[in-house]
Amino acid sequence: MPPAPFNPKMVLLQLVAVQSVFYLTYICSGVFVSLLWGVPFSLNQFFDCSMISFATSWGRILTFALWSSGLIVAFSLPRLVERTRKCFDFVFSLLLIHLVICWIMNGFAFTYAWWFVYAVFGIGTTVIGEYLCMRIEKRDIWVGNPPENNRGANE
DSSP: OOOOOOOHHHHHHHHHHHHHHHHHHHHHHHHHHHHHHTOOOOGGGGGOGGGOOSSSHHHHHHHHHHHHHHHHHHHHHHHHTOOHHHHHHHHHHHHHHHHHHHHHHHOOOOOHHHHHHHHHHHHHHHHHHHHHHHHHHTSOOOOSSOOGGGHHHHO
16 A cells, blocks of 8 residues: 655644644643642743743643643544654654744743753653554454344444
């Protein structure tokens, strides 16, 4: 089977969808956890590289929010990207775009904590997303009637 032709519009829409899922879940989970712990928040803090830290409560909240959004992004990759080999590309693009936005807003990330937290995010999201995509790609394709043990579920 020949590969599908390159469709830049589809790739752009997929990238926008992955970015949207990331920012929606990152900001919502950060706001939720900060309200739960009673820590004041600002939208700028999600893009400030110096805020990611294990020493402050807000830094731990941002780390938790980032990693939880990574799980949600990983579980959305099979629906949005649909191919195992594309998961790394989309997660890397997501992180690169986020890095550029952070750089424009607050300067380059010089802290080791920021790079560590985002490396764990990238590796974890990619591995989980690829695993879930592989599970979908390796499903059996049934031609004709379903197997006998599943017939009752379809009737």
